[in-house]
Amino acid sequence: MAKASHTRGTYNFSAGPAVLPEEVLREAQEALWDLDATGIGVLEHSHRGGAIDSVFAETEASCRRLAGIPDDYRVLFLQGGASLQFAMLPANFLADDGCADYLETGSWSKKAISEARHYGDVHVAASSADANFTYIPRAADIVYSERPSYVHVTSNNTIFGTQWSAEPPLPDGAWLACDASSDIFSRPLDMRRYGIVYAGAQKNLGPAGVTLVILREDLLERAVRELPTLLGYGIHAKNDSRYNTPPVFGIFVMGRVFQWLERQGGLEAMAQANEAKARLVYDAIDASPFFRGTAREDSRSLMNLTFRAPSEALEATFVADARKAGLDGLKGHRSVGGMRASLYNAFPDEGCEALVSFMREFESRHG
Numbered sequence: 001m002a003k004a005s006h007t008r009g010t011y012n013f014s015a016g017p018a019v020l021p022e023e024v025l026r027e028a029q030e031a032l033w034d035l036d037a038t039g040i041g042v043l044e045h046s047h048r049g050g051a052i053d054s055v056f057a058e059t060e061a062s063c064r065r066l067a068g069i070p071d072d073y074r075v076l077f078l079q080g081g082a083s084l085q086f087a088m089l090p091a092n093f094l095a096d097d098g099c100a101d102y103l104e105t106g107s108w109s110k111k112a113i114s115e116a117r118h119y120g121d122v123h124v125a126a127s128s129a130d131a132n133f134t135y136i137p138r139a140a141d142i143v144y145s146e147r148p149s150y151v152h153v154t155s156n157n158t159i160f161g162t163q164w165s166a167e168p169p170l171p172d173g174a175w176l177a178c179d180a181s182s183d184i185f186s187r188p189l190d191m192r193r194y195g196i197v198y199a200g201a202q203k204n205l206g207p208a209g210v211t212l213v214i215l216r217e218d219l220l221e222r223a224v225r226e227l228p229t230l231l232g233y234g235i236h237a238k239n240d241s242r243y244n245t246p247p248v249f250g251i252f253v254m255g256r257v258f259q260w261l262e263r264q265g266g267l268e269a270m271a272q273a274n275e276a277k278a279r280l281v282y283d284a285i286d287a288s289p290f291f292r293g294t295a296r297e298d299s300r301s302l303m304n305l306t307f308r309a310p311s312e313a314l315e316a317t318f319v320a321d322a323r324k325a326g327l328d329g330l331k332g333h334r335s336v337g338g339m340r341a342s343l344y345n346a347f348p349d350e351g352c353e354a355l356v357s358f359m360r361e362f363e364s365r366h367g
């Protein structure tokens with residue numbers, strides 16, 4: 001089973017930026033000083049020199065191996081976070097007289113929807129807003145529009161702690177765009193089911209500042225309008241993500257994270273490890289009359305586990321005492337309240353065990 005090591009004395013449960021593998025951080029430390037024995041650090045190399053050519057080539061190659069990305073998909077390293085993708089996607093693919101379908105499952109989907117409305121019509125094909133986004137809509141409850149330009153899904157809802165367990169069904173001829181910011185490469189990805197997958201790096205992939213975009217090449221021919229240069233996917237694809245100066249350091253770290261994931265046994269092994277980690281914590285929540293999960297059981301996220309204690313005062317004490325005990329970043333998002341434990345790929349098993357013991361001990365003191 002995949003194991004991340006832990007030697008810093010604090011378990012980091014932050015939702016993002018988040019814990020990275022120790023081995024990768026050590027490699028990054030070394031590369032800051034001297035990249036591949038060039039005598040120049042990774043932050044100081046020209047982005048068009050040979051050393052950085054190799055960083056790009058290795059990062060893309062390990063991404064392709066890791067996730068089995070088919071040859072007719074492009075792998076791009078962009079900037080602007082997932083938030084810029086909320087706008088780039090419709091700017092490129094939603095015509096003024098077109099309609100795109102969105103599955104509304106939380107705050108990030110809502111932001112994606114409001115960006116798309118700048119460009120064309122948006123049809124919300126399913127929503128869990130009626131229950132404060134505590135669940136993932138059932139396939140049978142999705143009602144698509146006549147001919148959507150694309151369908152957009154947020155695979156994991158970082159704030160509410162819900163996750164699609166599989167891709168939603170699609171209407172004939174439509175393609176799926178996915179914001180996978182908070183669960184990318186936490187499990188196998190069948191890229192053939194998607195037109196575009198995008199993710200800000202700062203949860204499962206590396207430092208903030210680089211956005212991974214994987215898109216089917218034929219979509220590049222389908223851009224619907226003229227755009228400012230940097231907003232078109234085509235320009236980035238044509239220039240291999242180096243039209244302008246790219247976030248080289250983030251791309252380097254991402255590449256090392258991909259290689260670390262390969263060494264852990266790949267995405268299948270990550271899925272098993274992530275399930276085991278989440279099960280440990282959910283079992284503790286379910287076994288306790290004191291704590292309760294906020295997401296519906298069939299919709300629970302394996303990445304962001306949201307739960308509550310009997311009162312807000314106890315929750316504040318829990319978060320503060322946990323921090324003192326070396327468990328950092330457990331405060332829930334303000335729109336949900338309570339606690340949130342983010343257990344991304346690099347989060348170690350021992351941290352989950354430490355959380356469960358802390359919960360038991362807290363309950364025995366305050367229950």
Ligand code: PMP
Pocket residue numbers: 016080081082083084108154156157158159179180181182200201
């Ligand atoms: N989508 C999801 C699912 C997220 O969790 C986040 C960030 N927490 C975003 C989008 C926004 O990402 P960024 O800050 O990279 O723009």
